[in-house]
Amino acid sequence: xxxxxxxxxxxxxxxxxxxxxxxxxxxxxxxxxxxxxxxxxxxxxxxxxxxxxxxxxxxxxxxxxxxxxxxxxxxxxxxxxxxxxxxxxxxxxxx
Amino acid sequence: xxxxxxxxxxxxxxxxxxxxxxxxxxxxxxxxxxxxxxxxxxxxxxxxxxxxxxxxxxxxxxxxxxxxxxxxxxxxxxxxxxxxxxxxxxxxxxxxxxxxxxxxxxxxxxxxxxxxxxxxxxxxxxxxxxxxxxxxxxxxxxxxxxxxxxxxxxxxxxxxxxxxxxxxxxxxxxxxxxxxxxxxxxxxxxxxxxxxxxxxxx
Numbered sequence: 001x002x003x004x005x006x007x008x009x010x011x012x013x014x015x016x017x018x019x020x021x022x023x024x025x026x027x028x029x030x031x032x033x034x035x036x037x038x039x040x041x042x043x044x045x046x047x048x049x050x051x052x053x054x055x056x057x058x059x060x061x062x063x064x065x066x067x068x069x070x071x072x073x074x075x076x077x078x079x080x081x082x083x084x085x086x087x088x089x090x091x092x093x094x095x
Numbered sequence: 096x097x098x099x100x101x102x103x104x105x106x107x108x109x110x111x112x113x114x115x116x117x118x119x120x121x122x123x124x125x126x127x128x129x130x131x132x133x134x135x136x137x138x139x140x141x142x143x144x145x146x147x148x149x150x151x152x153x154x155x156x157x158x159x160x161x162x163x164x165x166x167x168x169x170x171x172x173x174x175x176x177x178x179x180x181x182x183x184x185x186x187x188x189x190x191x192x193x194x195x196x197x198x199x200x201x202x203x204x205x206x207x208x209x210x211x212x213x214x215x216x217x218x219x220x221x222x223x224x225x226x227x228x229x230x231x232x233x234x235x236x237x238x239x240x241x242x243x244x245x246x247x248x249x250x251x252x253x254x255x256x257x258x259x260x261x262x263x264x265x266x267x268x269x270x271x272x273x274x275x276x277x278x279x280x281x282x283x284x285x286x287x288x289x290x291x292x293x294x295x296x297x
Contacts, residue, residue, distance in 0.1 A: 002176060004164045012160035019152055023145075026291035034295050038287035045156075045283045053163040054276045060101050063108045070112030074119045078126070085127050092131035 011052040100266045111277045135222020137293030147198045148290035158187035159279040166272045169265035181252035188245040
């Protein structure tokens with residue numbers, strides 16, 4: 001039976017190790033640092049999936065632009081929303 | 096043929112970019128509410144089923160690896176191995192959905208389903224209910240995406256077993272792979288937001 005390509009095996013090992021890391025780190029009290037670590041590990045996992053499994057940088061360079069467009073609009077949505085929510089008085093409403 | 100394949104691949108990337116925005120509306124709601132009710136969200140996150148969530152993350156990451164291997168195999172034209180890998184990918188997807196169902200059943204039994212049967216005597220009950228509302232919306236829509244993926248991967252496995260794909264034509268397998276990896280990517284971000292949230296405190 002043919003073996004899987006090395007790059008895929010390493011990517012899978014890397015992803016499982018990152019999962020173990022983020023799970024372990026979640027129980028270490030870091031205050032607001034916990035979410036930063038958790039999202040950084042998620043971003044690292046996403047990078048492995050995008051680069052190795054989805055071959056984002058191989059083939060047509062237009063797909064980088066298309067993928068980037070999704071992230072670009074996401075940043076606009078979060079950015080503009082937070083200019084509102086972080087400056088609003090009376091949010092959250094009192095019960 | 097090369098141009099057709101490129102166009103199809105670009106098409107799925109456009110679709111995936113719109114999917115990013117589809118999910119991120121709910122992620123924005125999560126971010127705003129978590130910012131507004133940090134204690135309630137931490138308390139709700141601590142009670143999520145971390146064992147099922149973590150096992151499911153490993154299952155989905157593995158399914159992405161088998162899917163990527165399937166695409167590689169399709170390019171080489173190994174018909175039998177391609178079929179096996181696609182069936183394995185779909186099977187891992189079914190394991191995920193099965194465990195998710197088990198988790199939902201437990202949450203229903205614990206009266207954590209907003210709108211249906213929610214009850215909490217915590218001082219943060221209101222925020223916890225909001226957390227579970229987003230939890231069911233996000234994971235539910237993710238599960239719908241995954242179920243669609245399982246059906247498509249199943250169809251690809253059936254076509255592969257009949258010899259539909261080879262080195263000259265494997266675009267459908269490649270496109271299916273990109274969709275599958277996207278569903279995995281969504282989960283990669285849902286996992287820390289839902290299951291790891293609030294674990295270090297309380």
